[in-house]
Amino acid sequence: MSHEVEQRSLARYLEEHNLKHTKQREAILEVFLSATGHITGEEIYRQVKEKHPNIGYTTVYRTMKLLCDAGLSSERHFDDGIARYEIAHEHHDHLVCVRCGKIIEFECSMIESAQDVIAARYDFRVLRHRHELYGHCSSCRED
Amino acid sequence: MSHEVEQRSLARYLEEHNLKHTKQREAILEVFLSATGHITGEEIYRQVKEKHPNIGYTTVYRTMKLLCDAGLSSERHFDDGIARYEIAHEHHDHLVCVRCGKIIEFECSMIESAQDVIAARYDFRVLRHRHELYGHCSSCRED
DNA sequence: ACTGAAATTGAATGTGATTTTCAATTTCAC
DNA sequence: GTGAAATTGAAAATCACATTCAATTTCAGT
Secondary structure (H helix, E strand, O other): OOOHHHHHHHHHHHHHOOOOOOHHHHHHHHHHHHOOOOEEHHHHHHHHHHHOOOOOHHHHHHHHHHHHHOOOEEEEEOOOOOEEEEEOOOOOEEEEEOOOOOEEEEOOHHHHHHHHHHHHHOOOEEEEEEEEEEEEOHHHHOO | OOOHHHHHHHHHHHHHOOOOOOHHHHHHHHHHHHOOOOEEHHHHHHHHHHHOOOOOHHHHHHHHHHHHHOOOEEEEEOOOOOEEEEEOOOOOEEEEEOOOOOEEEEOOHHHHHHHHHHHHHOOOEEEEEEEEEEEEOHHHHOO
């Protein structure tokens, strides 16, 4: 509950694409939205399983792919190679704490414009980018 | 041949770590160094196989890991998730052409310093970063 | 509410890159 | 040359995720 906007957004996507509204999809959307973000498929699976013990891994992966297609989520891969799903919003980049695993989002127009310079230098047409800073967050540095 | 510096560097690493000097390791180093860079394990395997038909996948992967530990190579993962090995050198970032797969290295001090600003803002200690621009290279845009 | 065609589900199985296992082989210090 | 320790390679395991397919569920049309 309390994610009415996204629920409606999913419902619209399903209707427009002749797809069906199921308990599983609703449950997975709910878990995904309630997470702090950057949750893995495995974590979603475990949490959905609590309320829907019969749900399968397959459905979780398929539904997350659906949510990505619907524009509600986007899939990210950090250095461990495991897919993580974040709530879709404005372009941004990430700080990843290698100790506690915390992922912080940031945006920086200075970097964006620097990229334009690089692209021009190599006559390259940039479609997207990924920029990740790996290190230690402040709370992991407090002894 | 003609990669004497690296051969000596590997030899030194092997000695220091009580590891052994083998034909396979030499052959893999040779193929790796002769590549244009950003070669996959599979590609190394195929090329080494030409001169050493009995070599196994396993040895290639193990040896590339060794070369990384020895500081001669570094492993990179781009969006396709497949490990690529590049010749270790100064820090740099990458432009990746999503059409032809070409990988161009670049460095940009403007971006590096912008990162410091971000790190300070979040009180984050950056250990390393990855910055990849995906798009179309100039030759892929020529119709 | 009822029906049935189409979509969905989930268990089992497949996939693909890489890793591990392990018996046989090779290296190298003595 | 000898033998202990490292290395090799074939086969099997792993790990995250994708595909298959028979059984179930949804929902538009009645």
